[in-house]
Amino acid sequence: MRLLVIEDNRQLVANLFDYFEARGHVVDAAPDGVTGLHLATSQAYDALVVDWMLPRMDGPELLRRLREQHHSETPAIMLTARDELPDKIAGFRAGADDYLTKPFALPELEVRLEALLLRARGRQQKKVLEVEGLVLDLATLEARRDGRLLHLYPACRKVLEALMRASPAAVSRGELEFALWGDQPPEGDLLRSHVYELRRVVDGPFERKLIHTLPRVGYRLAAMPAEEVADG
Structure with a gap:
């Protein structure tokens, strides 16, 4: 799996790199929304992990542009400390495929990403x-x-x-x-x-x-x- 992590928390990014690379995955990272959108639209990734609060462009706006302007269907999971229902609804409406609140367990993130990939590969057969x-x-x-x-x-x-x-x-x-x-x-x-x-x-x-x-x-x-x- 080739994964793009769009997150400005360096410690969290380091933990994600250690965990996923140890399992044979390839991980790229972007520290802000503008860089993340550029990478997501110029390179091929299997899935995106997107933080809500990002410098230069927040996660919902990034996903909205990704879906509406670039017509990208790359699976994306949103990470955030916002755990209220209205926030979750806003995240999904912006274009998130899944929503995981912080703090979270890395194995749970991995399982959720695997589930997103299975669904995406099923769609790709008809794309x-x-x-x-x-x-x-x-x-x-x-x-x-x-x-x-x-x-x-x-x-x-x-x-x-x-x-x-x-x-x-x-x-x-x-x-x-x-x-x-x-x-x-x-x-x-x-x-x-x-x-x-x-x-x-x-x-x-x-x-x-x-x-x-x-x-x-x-x-x-x-x-x-x-x-x-x-x-x-």
Whole structure:
């Protein structure tokens, strides 16, 4: 299991590293919410352990952005000293899959994470996005259009996933940039380059175009009449 711990208590983080690494798991850590969100969206983890009270961005806001802006389904368990029912409800509504109050026993955290992973793997077997003959298998990371295998760079695949999840709605440039780079987008219009490459692979060999530019808005993936969009 590859685990991301988003927690600012250094002693607790050290205890989690000692416990999980001794059992053969790989553990990364982030000391604040902004760093945690960046890692969670730029790298692949099996599960997240998220503290409620974090510097720069609290746990509920981190999970809310992770679910709503990045469409991530990575299982997440929230750690907090807040044990009142309204707090628990708020945590689940923000996007937590489980909720564990401090202090807690490390074996209990491990068992809860294992249960989350089992459920997530069951969902992954069905995680296939499909729009107008374009198919993206999120388990194998294979993309096909009309049965033809498409070879995509990881960044292009992230853009494609965001567009397919939102289809037929538009996705803003800001949302796509955040999906790729978090709060630290690179200088220049690198997003345009990624969309150009994605178009070359997804639309280039086919007569019908699916990826469209919406001026001053962003991009949309859908079968649309040419007069409704301005491509470029």
